Amino acid sequence: MNQEKEFLKIAKLIASELSGEINDEDHQYLHNWLNESEQNRGIYNEIKKDGWYASNIKSIQEYKIKEGWNKINPRIHSISKTKIRKLPPNIWRYAAAAIFVGILATGYFFREHFFESPSEITPIIVNSNIEPGTSKAILTLEDGSVVELEKGNAFKTKSANSNGDQIIYKTGKQNSAKIVYNYLTIPRGGQFHVVLSDGTEVWLNSESQLKYPVAFTEGKAREVELVYGEAYFDVSSSSNHKGSIFKVFNQSQEVEVLGTEFNIKAYKDESNVYTTLVEGSVAVGTSVLRQSLVPNQQSNLDIKTNSITVKEVDVKAETSWKNGTFSFIDKPLKDIMKVVSRWYDVDVIFVNKELEKVEFIGILDKQQSIDEVLSIIKSTSMNDYEIKDKTIILK
The missing domain is CATH 3.55.50.30 (Phage tail protein beta-alpha-beta fold)
Known part of the structure; x- marks a missing residue:
């Protein structure tokens, strides 16, 4: 593991410890890292110092990492200059990764704020x-009628109930040969949660649309379409539905699952479709390609070239929007x-x-x-x- 990745990992471990969510294996890894050097212990102690990450405002300016680090790190700065000179030239960048846990622990945005603003001009x-987004959606029913769902307003049909934050479909199977579909459209400035008739949960991000059946047909694949946008799926296991697999389509790819959690991002104004697997397994496919994913992997479908690449990602970062x-x-x-x-x-x-x-x-x-x-x-x-x-x- 290179040094940058190592420091990013350590930053996350310290953040987990501060939030009380660190497991035994990670705690041991962090303990071993602390025992490696005085430099490591200095970074750790400075971050954990009472009030440090709360009293510093909101961002580390990347281009002045060394100056900023010196300002907030008297303990480390007391180490002999000889030792500091022996550190790698970009150690300040890596140390900033560890400082980043202050942001993780307090919910701040961007890097921590040790510098004066480059400009005092009043915007x-x-x-x-302009207000932050909220729970809202437009529900298009099978007869074409449209209903606005929004926080605080309840709505009910013969097959679903909504409290304004989410819509839940009644458990059941499709009886007729004709499949009845609803559309849920999330505008800009909105988000919404839907529970499908098979128990699958879907969180929809802003500017997204999902097409799905009011009820699935027993014995057949459960199929929905992410028309555009971003959605997080927690799929009800196929073992609960007599082996029926679950498929998510969009105009560029198909994702096949048995029961798992994953995220798909397929916005209309972007030429790439990203599928991130949280747990379980999925197969991402196009008309000519098929790629299996394991947890913590993300596929990137380039629509222009019809090629798929896969890499490991931080799934918590990729899916944090739903939380x-x-x-x-x-x-x-x-x-x-x-x-x-x-x-x-x-x-x-x-x-x-x-x-x-x-x-x-x-x-x-x-x-x-x-x-x-x-x-x-x-x-x-x-x-x-x-x-x-x-x-x-x-x-």
């Missing part, structure tokens, strides 16, 4: 009424702002195109205000921003 905000956060690990600002635009229902314009490439690490609480999010970005990488109605302009 221009004109007629802004109230957005987690970013070395994501460019262009990709982050796509997520922000969908959740806050805004448009984003980059005046400075170089900003699109700037990468960040961190966690965004989905209930943070848009001003909080943009202020953090401003403190680390850009001169200013402007909000006009529902448009954000990054400068």
Whole structure:
């Protein structure tokens, strides 16, 4: 394991320990790492110091990691200069990965904030009424009628009930030869949870649409379609349905499962489809390819070339959106702002195109205000921003 991966792993272990969720095996790994050097113990102690990660505001500026580290690390800085000089040139970058646990432990976004803002210019905000997303969806019934589902409003049909946060379909099998479908469409600024008639749970992210039967046909494959967008599936095991497999289609691929948890991201404005396996097993296929995944793997289907690549990912980061956060690990600002635009229902314009490439690490609480999010970005990488109605302009 290279040094960067090692420090990223250690950062996650310290975060797990701080939250009380570390297991015995990981605790032993962390203990061994602490015994390796005084440098390691200094990093660990500084992070765990009472109030440290709460008192530092919100982001580490990547380009001044060494200066920032010196400011918050008097214990490590007391180690002899000779020892420090012997550290690898990019040790400060790796140490920042460990500092990142302060963000993980407190729910902050981007890197921790040890630096003065590069600009004290007051952002221009004109007629802004931007709020975080909430539970809402548009349900299209089998007869074509449309119902708006939203938090606080109950709705009931002969086959389903909704409390405004989720819709639950009654357990049952399709009796007629004709399959009856519903559509659930999540607008920008929305999210929703649906429990299908077989007990499968689906969490739908902003700007997504799911097509599914009101009830599945006994003895046949259970099939749904993610028309577009992002969804997390917790599939009811085939053993509970006489071996009936579960399939998720979209316009580019098919995912076949027996009973598992996975995430599919297939937005209309992106040329790649990402399938992330949390547990169990799935097979991702196209008209000419088929690729099996094991837990912690993600397939990337390039629609333009019809090719599939597979890599290991942090599944918690990839699926954190369904649990109230957005987690970013070395994501460019262009990709982050796509997520922000969908959740806050805004448009984003980059005046400075170089900003699109700037990468960040961190966690965004989905209930943070848009001003909080943009202020953090401003403190680390850009001169200013402007909000006009529902448009954000990054400068």
